[in-house]
Amino acid sequence: MTAELSPANIGTDLDRAVAVLRSGGLIGLPTETVYGLGADAHHADAVDAIFRVKGRPVDHPLIVHVPDIDSARLWASDWPAPAEALARAFWPGPLTLIVTKSEDAPTNVTGGRTTVALRVPDHALALGLLRFFPGGIAAPSANRFGRVSPTTAQHVVADLGIDVDYVLDGGPCAVGVESTIVDCAISPPQILRHGSISAEQIERVIGTLAAVTGPARASGMMASHYAPRCHVHPMTSVHVAQTRAAEMSRGPSPLRARVLDGSVDPQRFAHDLYALLRLCDEDGIDDVFVVLPTNEGIGRAIRDRLLKAAAEPQRPNE
Ligand code: TXA
Numbered sequence: 001m002t003a004e005l006s007p008a009n010i011g012t013d014l015d016r017a018v019a020v021l022r023s024g025g026l027i028g029l030p031t032e033t034v035y036g037l038g039a040d041a042h043h044a045d046a047v048d049a050i051f052r053v054k055g056r057p058v059d060h061p062l063i064v065h066v067p068d069i070d071s072a073r074l075w076a077s078d079w080p081a082p083a084e085a086l087a088r089a090f091w092p093g094p095l096t097l098i099v100t101k102s103e104d105a106p107t108n109v110t111g112g113r114t115t116v117a118l119r120v121p122d123h124a125l126a127l128g129l130l131r132f133f134p135g136g137i138a139a140p141s142a143n144r145f146g147r148v149s150p151t152t153a154q155h156v157v158a159d160l161g162i163d164v165d166y167v168l169d170g171g172p173c174a175v176g177v178e179s180t181i182v183d184c185a186i187s188p189p190q191i192l193r194h195g196s197i198s199a200e201q202i203e204r205v206i207g208t209l210a211a212v213t214g215p216a217r218a219s220g221m222m223a224s225h226y227a228p229r230c231h232v233h234p235m236t237s238v239h240v241a242q243t244r245a246a247e248m249s250r251g252p253s254p255l256r257a258r259v260l261d262g263s264v265d266p267q268r269f270a271h272d273l274y275a276l277l278r279l280c281d282e283d284g285i286d287d288v289f290v291v292l293p294t295n296e297g298i299g300r301a302i303r304d305r306l307l308k309a310a311a312e313p314q315r316p317n318e
Protein backbone atom coordinates (compact mmCIF):
# COMPACT_ATOMS: atom_id res chain seq x y z
CA MET A 1 0.00 0.00 0.00
CA THR A 2 1.21 3.48 -0.87
CA ALA A 3 1.21 5.84 2.14
CA GLU A 4 -1.43 8.56 1.92
CA LEU A 5 -0.53 12.09 0.88
CA SER A 6 -1.49 14.72 3.46
CA PRO A 7 -4.41 16.96 2.34
CA ALA A 8 -2.01 19.87 2.97
CA ASN A 9 -0.11 18.74 -0.14
CA ILE A 10 -3.10 19.03 -2.47
CA GLY A 11 -4.31 22.44 -3.63
CA THR A 12 -4.12 25.28 -6.10
CA ASP A 13 -0.98 27.01 -4.78
CA LEU A 14 1.22 27.75 -7.80
CA ASP A 15 4.07 29.04 -5.59
CA ARG A 16 4.17 25.67 -3.79
CA ALA A 17 4.22 23.83 -7.13
CA VAL A 18 7.03 26.05 -8.42
CA ALA A 19 9.06 25.47 -5.24
CA VAL A 20 8.59 21.70 -5.46
CA LEU A 21 9.71 21.58 -9.09
CA ARG A 22 12.71 23.86 -8.46
CA SER A 23 13.88 21.59 -5.64
CA GLY A 24 13.70 18.52 -7.89
CA GLY A 25 10.36 17.21 -6.60
CA LEU A 26 7.36 15.77 -8.45
CA ILE A 27 3.94 17.35 -8.84
CA GLY A 28 0.51 16.23 -10.00
CA LEU A 29 -0.10 18.42 -13.04
CA PRO A 30 -3.66 19.10 -14.22
CA THR A 31 -4.18 19.27 -17.98
CA GLU A 32 -7.27 19.18 -20.20
CA THR A 33 -6.61 15.48 -21.07
CA VAL A 34 -5.42 13.60 -17.96
CA TYR A 35 -3.27 14.50 -14.94
CA GLY A 36 0.48 14.36 -15.46
CA LEU A 37 3.30 13.43 -13.07
CA GLY A 38 5.50 16.47 -13.63
CA ALA A 39 9.18 17.27 -13.10
CA ASP A 40 11.42 20.11 -14.27
CA ALA A 41 12.54 18.64 -17.61
CA HIS A 42 16.09 19.88 -17.04
CA HIS A 43 16.44 18.42 -13.52
CA ALA A 44 18.01 15.02 -14.26
CA ASP A 45 17.31 13.44 -10.84
CA ALA A 46 13.70 14.59 -10.88
CA VAL A 47 13.16 13.11 -14.35
CA ASP A 48 14.73 9.82 -13.19
CA ALA A 49 12.30 9.85 -10.24
CA ILE A 50 9.34 9.93 -12.65
CA PHE A 51 10.42 6.59 -14.14
CA ARG A 52 10.99 5.12 -10.67
CA VAL A 53 7.63 6.23 -9.31
CA LYS A 54 5.69 5.11 -12.38
CA GLY A 55 7.58 1.84 -12.71
CA ARG A 56 8.07 2.82 -16.34
CA PRO A 57 10.84 1.38 -18.56
CA VAL A 58 13.49 4.06 -19.16
CA ASP A 59 13.27 3.71 -22.93
CA HIS A 60 9.69 5.03 -22.89
CA PRO A 61 10.15 8.76 -23.51
CA LEU A 62 8.22 11.54 -21.75
CA ILE A 63 6.16 14.37 -23.21
CA VAL A 64 7.68 17.80 -22.51
CA HIS A 65 5.01 20.37 -21.69
CA VAL A 66 5.90 23.90 -22.73
CA PRO A 67 4.12 27.28 -22.49
CA ASP A 68 4.16 28.20 -26.20
CA ILE A 69 5.50 27.47 -29.69
CA ASP A 70 8.73 29.43 -29.18
CA SER A 71 9.60 27.33 -26.12
CA ALA A 72 8.78 24.16 -28.05
CA ARG A 73 11.12 25.10 -30.88
CA LEU A 74 14.05 25.28 -28.46
CA TRP A 75 13.69 21.50 -28.01
CA ALA A 76 13.83 20.84 -31.75
CA SER A 77 16.78 20.74 -34.15
CA ASP A 78 14.28 20.83 -36.99
CA TRP A 79 10.81 22.40 -36.90
CA PRO A 80 9.06 21.24 -40.07
CA ALA A 81 6.18 23.15 -41.65
CA PRO A 82 3.51 20.57 -40.58
CA ALA A 83 4.62 20.94 -36.93
CA GLU A 84 4.28 24.72 -37.16
CA ALA A 85 0.87 24.47 -38.84
CA LEU A 86 -0.48 21.97 -36.30
CA ALA A 87 0.92 23.91 -33.33
CA ARG A 88 -0.73 27.08 -34.60
CA ALA A 89 -4.03 25.31 -35.22
CA PHE A 90 -4.31 23.28 -32.01
CA TRP A 91 -2.07 24.66 -29.22
CA PRO A 92 -2.83 25.13 -26.43
CA GLY A 93 -4.69 21.84 -26.78
CA PRO A 94 -4.72 18.03 -26.66
CA LEU A 95 -2.10 17.47 -29.35
CA THR A 96 1.46 16.20 -28.91
CA LEU A 97 3.99 16.74 -31.70
CA ILE A 98 7.05 14.54 -32.23
CA VAL A 99 9.99 16.33 -33.85
CA THR A 100 13.74 15.72 -34.16
CA LYS A 101 15.29 16.73 -30.84
CA SER A 102 17.88 19.42 -30.28
CA GLU A 103 21.39 18.30 -29.36
CA ASP A 104 21.09 19.38 -25.72
CA ALA A 105 17.68 17.77 -25.05
CA PRO A 106 18.28 15.53 -21.97
CA THR A 107 18.43 11.84 -22.96
CA ASN A 108 16.50 10.64 -19.90
CA VAL A 109 13.53 12.71 -21.16
CA THR A 110 13.72 11.39 -24.73
CA GLY A 111 14.44 7.75 -23.82
CA GLY A 112 17.58 7.78 -25.92
CA ARG A 113 15.65 8.55 -29.12
CA THR A 114 16.53 11.13 -31.73
CA THR A 115 13.09 12.71 -31.35
CA VAL A 116 11.19 14.57 -28.62
CA ALA A 117 7.46 14.83 -27.82
CA LEU A 118 6.11 18.34 -27.14
CA ARG A 119 2.79 19.83 -26.18
CA VAL A 120 1.19 23.03 -24.85
CA PRO A 121 -1.66 21.95 -22.53
CA ASP A 122 -4.93 23.86 -22.49
CA HIS A 123 -5.35 24.30 -18.75
CA ALA A 124 -5.08 27.59 -16.86
CA LEU A 125 -3.16 26.17 -13.88
CA ALA A 126 -0.74 24.25 -16.10
CA LEU A 127 -0.10 27.30 -18.26
CA GLY A 128 0.31 29.45 -15.13
CA LEU A 129 2.95 27.02 -13.87
CA LEU A 130 4.68 26.74 -17.25
CA ARG A 131 5.28 30.51 -17.25
CA PHE A 132 7.84 29.77 -14.50
CA PHE A 133 9.26 26.85 -16.50
CA PRO A 134 9.70 27.98 -20.10
CA GLY A 135 12.34 25.22 -20.36
CA GLY A 136 9.57 22.64 -19.97
CA ILE A 137 7.89 20.26 -17.54
CA ALA A 138 8.31 16.57 -18.41
CA ALA A 139 5.14 14.67 -17.54
CA PRO A 140 3.71 11.25 -18.35
CA SER A 141 0.20 10.41 -17.14
CA ALA A 142 0.26 10.24 -13.32
CA ASN A 143 -0.64 6.54 -12.96
CA ARG A 144 1.54 3.49 -12.32
CA PHE A 145 2.75 2.01 -15.60
CA GLY A 146 0.06 0.18 -17.56
CA ARG A 147 -2.83 1.27 -15.35
CA VAL A 148 -5.76 3.67 -15.83
CA SER A 149 -4.82 7.35 -16.28
CA PRO A 150 -6.01 9.82 -13.61
CA THR A 151 -8.59 12.49 -14.49
CA THR A 152 -8.94 14.09 -11.05
CA ALA A 153 -6.49 15.19 -8.36
CA GLN A 154 -8.02 12.52 -6.11
CA HIS A 155 -7.09 9.81 -8.63
CA VAL A 156 -3.46 10.98 -8.52
CA VAL A 157 -3.46 10.94 -4.74
CA ALA A 158 -5.04 7.48 -4.66
CA ASP A 159 -2.48 6.06 -7.13
CA LEU A 160 0.76 7.71 -6.09
CA GLY A 161 0.33 8.72 -2.42
CA ILE A 162 3.49 10.24 -0.96
CA ASP A 163 5.48 9.42 -4.11
CA VAL A 164 4.24 12.78 -5.40
CA ASP A 165 5.22 15.90 -3.42
CA TYR A 166 2.34 18.23 -4.30
CA VAL A 167 -0.81 17.79 -6.40
CA LEU A 168 -2.11 20.88 -8.16
CA ASP A 169 -5.87 20.42 -8.10
CA GLY A 170 -7.28 21.72 -11.37
CA GLY A 171 -10.60 19.88 -11.09
CA PRO A 172 -11.76 17.06 -13.38
CA CYS A 173 -10.02 16.99 -16.79
CA ALA A 174 -12.22 18.43 -19.55
CA VAL A 175 -11.35 15.86 -22.24
CA GLY A 176 -10.63 12.70 -20.25
CA VAL A 177 -8.40 10.77 -22.70
CA GLU A 178 -4.73 11.39 -23.52
CA SER A 179 -3.59 13.75 -26.29
CA THR A 180 -3.43 12.83 -29.96
CA ILE A 181 0.22 12.18 -30.87
CA VAL A 182 1.45 13.11 -34.35
CA ASP A 183 4.94 12.17 -35.52
CA CYS A 184 6.16 15.18 -37.51
CA ALA A 185 9.74 13.85 -37.70
CA ILE A 186 8.67 11.78 -40.71
CA SER A 187 7.07 12.89 -43.96
CA PRO A 188 4.15 12.72 -44.34
CA PRO A 189 3.43 12.88 -40.59
CA GLN A 190 1.70 9.94 -38.88
CA ILE A 191 -0.67 9.57 -35.94
CA LEU A 192 0.95 7.46 -33.20
CA ARG A 193 -1.94 7.70 -30.72
CA HIS A 194 -5.53 8.78 -31.29
CA GLY A 195 -7.06 11.44 -29.02
CA SER A 196 -9.84 14.00 -29.10
CA ILE A 197 -8.27 15.86 -32.04
CA SER A 198 -9.20 13.56 -34.92
CA ALA A 199 -7.22 12.45 -37.98
CA GLU A 200 -9.75 14.36 -40.11
CA GLN A 201 -9.11 17.61 -38.18
CA ILE A 202 -5.37 17.13 -38.62
CA GLU A 203 -5.63 16.32 -42.31
CA ARG A 204 -7.65 19.49 -42.84
CA VAL A 205 -4.58 21.43 -41.66
CA ILE A 206 -1.64 19.49 -43.18
CA GLY A 207 -3.12 17.18 -45.83
CA THR A 208 -2.91 13.40 -45.96
CA LEU A 209 -1.24 11.58 -43.06
CA ALA A 210 0.85 8.43 -43.42
CA ALA A 211 -1.08 5.19 -42.89
CA VAL A 212 -0.24 3.33 -39.67
CA THR A 213 1.78 0.17 -40.33
CA GLY A 214 4.37 -1.86 -38.46
CA PRO A 215 5.02 -2.17 -34.71
CA ALA A 216 3.93 0.33 -32.06
CA ARG A 217 6.14 3.37 -31.70
CA ALA A 218 4.54 4.89 -28.60
CA SER A 219 4.23 2.94 -25.34
CA GLY A 220 0.52 3.57 -25.02
CA MET A 221 0.34 1.66 -28.29
CA MET A 222 1.47 -1.57 -26.66
CA ALA A 223 -1.27 -4.18 -26.65
CA SER A 224 -1.95 -3.97 -22.90
CA HIS A 225 -2.31 -0.56 -21.27
CA TYR A 226 -4.88 1.68 -19.55
CA ALA A 227 -6.05 -1.38 -17.59
CA PRO A 228 -8.25 -1.50 -14.47
CA ARG A 229 -8.17 -4.64 -12.29
CA CYS A 230 -11.57 -5.88 -13.48
CA HIS A 231 -11.84 -7.61 -16.87
CA VAL A 232 -12.87 -5.28 -19.69
CA HIS A 233 -15.05 -6.72 -22.47
CA PRO A 234 -15.46 -4.38 -25.46
CA MET A 235 -18.94 -4.88 -26.99
CA THR A 236 -20.75 -3.59 -30.05
CA SER A 237 -24.35 -4.22 -28.93
CA VAL A 238 -26.01 -2.86 -25.77
CA HIS A 239 -28.43 -5.76 -25.83
CA VAL A 240 -25.69 -8.41 -25.95
CA ALA A 241 -23.73 -6.54 -23.24
CA GLN A 242 -26.74 -6.55 -20.93
CA THR A 243 -27.45 -10.22 -21.60
CA ARG A 244 -23.85 -11.26 -20.90
CA ALA A 245 -23.74 -9.19 -17.70
CA ALA A 246 -27.05 -10.68 -16.51
CA GLU A 247 -25.80 -14.23 -17.22
CA MET A 248 -22.67 -13.65 -15.17
CA SER A 249 -24.63 -12.37 -12.20
CA ARG A 250 -26.62 -15.63 -11.98
CA GLY A 251 -25.66 -19.20 -11.13
CA PRO A 252 -24.05 -20.93 -8.13
CA SER A 253 -20.96 -18.70 -7.97
CA PRO A 254 -22.08 -15.41 -9.55
CA LEU A 255 -19.59 -12.80 -10.67
CA ARG A 256 -20.20 -9.07 -10.31
CA ALA A 257 -20.73 -7.55 -13.75
CA ARG A 258 -21.55 -4.03 -14.96
CA VAL A 259 -22.45 -2.48 -18.33
CA LEU A 260 -21.07 0.89 -19.48
CA ASP A 261 -22.53 2.39 -22.65
CA GLY A 262 -20.17 4.58 -24.68
CA SER A 263 -22.27 4.54 -27.83
CA VAL A 264 -24.73 7.33 -27.01
CA ASP A 265 -22.52 10.36 -26.20
CA PRO A 266 -18.83 9.57 -26.92
CA GLN A 267 -17.57 13.04 -25.85
CA ARG A 268 -19.19 12.72 -22.46
CA PHE A 269 -18.12 9.07 -22.21
CA ALA A 270 -14.47 10.00 -22.85
CA HIS A 271 -14.74 12.56 -20.06
CA ASP A 272 -16.08 9.94 -17.63
CA LEU A 273 -14.34 6.77 -18.89
CA TYR A 274 -11.35 6.49 -16.55
CA ALA A 275 -13.38 7.52 -13.49
CA LEU A 276 -15.98 4.85 -14.38
CA LEU A 277 -13.30 2.14 -14.77
CA ARG A 278 -11.80 3.13 -11.42
CA LEU A 279 -15.24 2.97 -9.83
CA CYS A 280 -15.68 -0.59 -11.14
CA ASP A 281 -12.55 -1.57 -9.21
CA GLU A 282 -13.66 0.26 -6.06
CA ASP A 283 -17.03 -1.49 -6.23
CA GLY A 284 -15.42 -4.92 -6.58
CA ILE A 285 -16.74 -5.52 -10.12
CA ASP A 286 -15.22 -8.62 -11.79
CA ASP A 287 -16.27 -7.98 -15.38
CA VAL A 288 -17.28 -4.78 -17.14
CA PHE A 289 -19.02 -4.92 -20.54
CA VAL A 290 -18.34 -1.67 -22.38
CA VAL A 291 -20.39 -0.76 -25.45
CA LEU A 292 -18.02 0.92 -27.90
CA PRO A 293 -18.77 4.17 -29.74
CA THR A 294 -18.43 4.21 -33.54
CA ASN A 295 -14.89 4.42 -34.91
CA GLU A 296 -14.80 8.17 -35.63
CA GLY A 297 -13.71 11.36 -33.85
CA ILE A 298 -13.06 10.81 -30.14
CA GLY A 299 -14.75 7.39 -30.54
CA ARG A 300 -11.54 6.13 -32.15
CA ALA A 301 -9.51 7.14 -29.06
CA ILE A 302 -12.02 5.49 -26.72
CA ARG A 303 -12.00 2.25 -28.74
CA ASP A 304 -8.19 2.24 -28.78
CA ARG A 305 -7.99 2.63 -24.97
CA LEU A 306 -10.66 0.00 -24.28
CA LEU A 307 -9.17 -2.59 -26.61
CA LYS A 308 -5.85 -2.13 -24.81
CA ALA A 309 -7.51 -2.25 -21.40
CA ALA A 310 -9.02 -5.59 -22.49
CA ALA A 311 -5.74 -7.12 -23.69
CA GLU A 312 -3.79 -9.58 -21.57
CA PRO A 313 -0.81 -7.92 -19.81
CA GLN A 314 2.52 -8.37 -21.57
CA ARG A 315 6.01 -7.11 -21.05
CA PRO A 316 7.00 -3.92 -22.92
CA ASN A 317 8.34 -4.45 -26.47
CA GLU A 318 7.22 -8.08 -26.55
O1 TXA B 1 -2.48 13.88 -22.77
C1 TXA B 1 -1.31 13.49 -22.61
O2 TXA B 1 -0.55 13.32 -23.56
C2 TXA B 1 -0.85 13.25 -21.17
C3 TXA B 1 -0.81 14.59 -20.43
C4 TXA B 1 -0.24 14.46 -19.05
O3 TXA B 1 -0.08 15.51 -21.20
N1 TXA B 1 0.43 12.60 -21.16
C5 TXA B 1 0.60 11.32 -21.51
O4 TXA B 1 1.91 10.90 -21.35
O5 TXA B 1 -0.28 10.61 -21.92
P1 TXA B 1 2.31 9.35 -21.38
O6 TXA B 1 3.74 9.31 -20.99
O7 TXA B 1 1.36 8.56 -20.54
O8 TXA B 1 2.15 8.98 -22.88
C6 TXA B 1 3.02 9.58 -23.82
C7 TXA B 1 3.25 8.68 -24.96
C8 TXA B 1 3.98 7.41 -24.59
O9 TXA B 1 3.33 6.33 -25.27
C9 TXA B 1 5.39 7.63 -25.13
O10 TXA B 1 6.00 6.42 -25.52
C10 TXA B 1 5.09 8.51 -26.33
O11 TXA B 1 4.10 9.37 -25.88
N2 TXA B 1 6.27 9.28 -26.73
C11 TXA B 1 6.94 10.22 -26.03
N3 TXA B 1 8.01 10.67 -26.71
C12 TXA B 1 8.02 10.00 -27.89
C13 TXA B 1 8.88 9.99 -29.02
N4 TXA B 1 9.95 10.76 -29.10
N5 TXA B 1 8.58 9.16 -30.05
C14 TXA B 1 7.49 8.35 -29.99
N6 TXA B 1 6.64 8.31 -28.93
C15 TXA B 1 6.91 9.11 -27.90
Ligand code: MG
Pocket residue numbers: 140141149220
Ligand atom coordinates in the same frame (compact mmCIF):
# COMPACT_ATOMS: atom_id res chain seq x y z
MG1 MG C 1 0.19 7.06 -19.89
